Amino acid sequence: MEPTDFYNDRKYCQACRAYVPYLQSLEQSWCAICGSKVRLFSDDDWKSFHNSLKDRHKGGRPRRERRDKESA
Numbered sequence: 001m002e003p004t005d006f007y008n009d010r011k012y013c014q015a016c017r018a019y020v021p022y023l024q025s026l027e028q029s030w031c032a033i034c035g036s037k038v039r040l041f042s043d044d045d046w047k048s049f050h051n052s053l054k055d056r057h058k059g060g061r062p063r064r065e066r067r068d069k070e071s072a
Contacts, residue, residue, distance in 0.1 A: 009021070009022075010022070011029055011038040011039060011040055012038060012039050012040065012041055012042045012045070013031040013033070013034065013036055013038045014036065014038075014039070014042075015031065015034050015036040016031060016033055016034055016036070019042075020032060020033050020038065021033070022038045
């Protein structure tokens with residue numbers, strides 16, 4: 001993952017239909033070009049990102065087989 005900096009950070013503006021520089025408030029981000037609300041991803045990029053998360057292996061240690069309390 002690349003480190004981000006203030007000057008190159010972009011979010012998606014649906015009104016401009018592009019990734020644009022933005023202004024950040026505590027609760028919302030706004031397009032610096034047209035003033036509309038912006039989001040982190042476009043719809044297509046969000047779907048692609050979400051699908052890539054589904055395909056990822058969760059990793060970690062394999063689960064230990066459990067014995068029923070009755071048979072123990």
